[in-house]
Amino acid sequence: MLVGAVVIAVSLLALAVVLNSTIYTQNTNPGDTLGETREVEKQLQVIQTDITRLTDRLTQRDSYVDTRELNATLAFYSDRKAEQIVNRRSAYIDVKLNRSASSFGREVLRQSERSGEIVSKGDDRDWTLVENTTFNESTPFKMEIEPQDAGYPTSTAFIVEGDDGGIWRLSVAQDPPNAVEVNVVYDNGTTTTATVSGTLTQINVTSGIVNGTQSFAFAPGLEAPYDLRVENGHRSNGTYSIMIDKFGDIEDENFHTAPTKDNPYVSREIAAAVVDIQYVSDEVSAQSQIEVVLKEGSE
Amino acid sequence: MVDRGQKRRVDSDMDRGQAYTLEGVVSAVLLLTALLLAMNAVVITPTTEGTIDRDTMAQLGTQTDDVLAAAHEREALQEAALFWNVQEEQSAWPAVWQPGDACPETVDANPLTLCVLLEETFTSRFYRYNVYVDYQTQEKTTETEPLFVQGTPGRNAVAATRSIALHGGMELTSSPSGTLGNNTSDFYADDLSDPTLVNVVGIRVVVW
Numbered sequence: 001m002l003v004g005a006v007v008i009a010v011s012l013l014a015l016a017v018v019l020n021s022t023i024y025t026q027n028t029n030p031g032d033t034l035g036e037t038r039e040v041e042k043q044l045q046v047i048q049t050d051i052t053r054l055t056d057r058l059t060q061r062d063s064y065v066d067t068r069e070l071n072a073t074l075a076f077y078s079d080r081k082a083e084q085i086v087n088r089r090s091a092y093i094d095v096k097l098n099r100s101a102s103s104f105g106r107e108v109l110r111q112s113e114r115s116g117e118i119v120s121k122g123d124d125r126d127w128t129l130v131e132n133t134t135f136n137e138s139t140p141f142k143m144e145i146e147p148q149d150a151g152y153p154t155s156t157a158f159i160v161e162g163d164d165g166g167i168w169r170l171s172v173a174q175d176p177p178n179a180v181e182v183n184v185v186y187d188n189g190t191t192t193t194a195t196v197s198g199t200l201t202q203i204n205v206t207s208g209i210v211n212g213t214q215s216f217a218f219a220p221g222l223e224a225p226y227d228l229r230v231e232n233g234h235r236s237n238g239t240y241s242i243m244i245d246k247f248g249d250i251e252d253e254n255f256h257t258a259p260t261k262d263n264p265y266v267s268r269e270i271a272a273a274v275v276d277i278q279y280v281s282d283e284v285s286a287q288s289q290i291e292v293v294l295k296e297g298s299e
Numbered sequence: 300m301v302d303r304g305q306k307r308r309v310d311s312d313m314d315r316g317q318a319y320t321l322e323g324v325v326s327a328v329l330l331l332t333a334l335l336l337a338m339n340a341v342v343i344t345p346t347t348e349g350t351i352d353r354d355t356m357a358q359l360g361t362q363t364d365d366v367l368a369a370a371h372e373r374e375a376l377q378e379a380a381l382f383w384n385v386q387e388e389q390s391a392w393p394a395v396w397q398p399g400d401a402c403p404e405t406v407d408a409n410p411l412t413l414c415v416l417l418e419e420t421f422t423s424r425f426y427r428y429n430v431y432v433d434y435q436t437q438e439k440t441t442e443t444e445p446l447f448v449q450g451t452p453g454r455n456a457v458a459a460t461r462s463i464a465l466h467g468g469m470e471l472t473s474s475p476s477g478t479l480g481n482n483t484s485d486f487y488a489d490d491l492s493d494p495t496l497v498n499v500v501g502i503r504v505v506v507w
Binding site: 042045049053054057060061069073076077080081083084087088112 | 364433435439441460462463464466467468469491493494495496498499501
């Protein structure tokens with residue numbers, strides 16, 4: 001009997017130890033999978049907000065979102081997020097634009113490097129930006145330009161030729177010591193000159209606005225569609241963007257088309273951006289997709 | 300007579316032996332029951348290190364994360380990350396500010412939302428908190444800028460982090476105001492080499 005009691009006691013003790021070990025393990029294990037799932041949810045929420053804010057910013061600044069620029073910004077953002085996450089846990093995150101699922105609008109001709117000259121891909125100083133296109137409020141031509149030369153005939157000029165042969169010309173020149181002169185010559189021979197202080201000048205060509213002030217009219221009397229040429233592009237530095245409708249003719253030899261950092265380039269306006277998000281860790285692998293509609297009623 | 304007496308003694312010894320055995324078994328069961336209760340009590344009571352129990356810490360961690368989630372939805376993280384005095388190049392959250400004081404005001408004359416949320420959630424229950432911003436440098440390292448520090452966190456401190464992307468068009472929320480893009484040289488976080496993004500920062504709240 002005594003032996004039996006000892007056996008029972010040892011068995012009960014062993015059982016108690018096993019039960020306590022289980023309880024201890026449950027209490028100390030933080031539940032890695034659950035924690036990772038929460039992390040994924042949190043990251044998705046954060047990324048959705050960030051992407052919406054970034055696209056809002058691009059739209060606010062340019063009135064459209066350029067595919068190449070959004071692609072580059074998302075790649076940059078993705079790298080920063082990945083570095084940030086890997087500092088805290090062994091996980092990887094990737095955020096990228098899904099080009100095949102996104103939808104696009106008009107074409108965009110751009111130069112995004114402020115120190116670049118207004119020249120073609122092949123460094124031509126006299127060249128054609130676009131032919132057979134129509135400019136209006138929905139297809140603006142904006143630039144931020146810093147002329148390096150004073151006065152005609154060597155200053156940079158943008159020349160619009162109408163379908164009827166009419167000519168409209170805008171030239172940008174330095175007005176020393178610290179001003180810029182924007183000179184417009186209309187088809188009927190009259191001229192308008194706007195002088196603004198500083199060197200870097202913002203011009204909305206299609207709206208006739210120089211540094212926020214209405215200064216000239218765009219191509220009055222010219223019959224659309226137009227051809228747009230540049231003369232002496234090497235005499236100015238700056239950025240520009242031209243929206244064109246689907247009928248515009250662009251010479252591929254004048255613009256970069258690949259998604260690189262080279263300027264000038266041709267890209268597309270994004271109407272709805274679909275962004276793929278991938279989160280991979282030891283515990284969880286998750287994929288998600290978010291869509292940001294930038295332009296209602298797009299194709 | 301002798302035989303009868305001897306038999307009676309043997310029967311009495313056997314009865315006594317059975318009683319001893321029964322007593323031993325009952326004692327063993329009692330002891331084991333006590334042992335079991337004691338061992339279970341070790342698991343249920345606060346940890347043996349003398350700290351607060353894991354459940355309390357987990358709840359505090361969840362609450363901290365929930366505060367950051369609410370702040371994120373209300374754009375309060377962006378507001379806090381941009382609550383920076385570019386003239387003095389330091390956090391606009393005054394160093395002399397004490398928990399329980401009215402929260403510092405933004406450029407719109409509204410109390411800083413993250414401060415309000417933290418006060419409502421933690422100070423009212425006698426918890427303390429620090430707020431930091433972790434940002435990335437051009438050398439791809441991570442640096443930390445304290446936005447508000449109450450003290451050194453205790454050993455039971457919990458932390459939660461949430462990140463936000465800062466771009467050049469965002470407005471600073473402390474006077475003198477202005478866009479971040481126009482004030483990057485006086486801002487704590489480096490302007491990284493992207494035309495749109497300035498930095499991706501993490502707001503970290505430590506509560507104890």
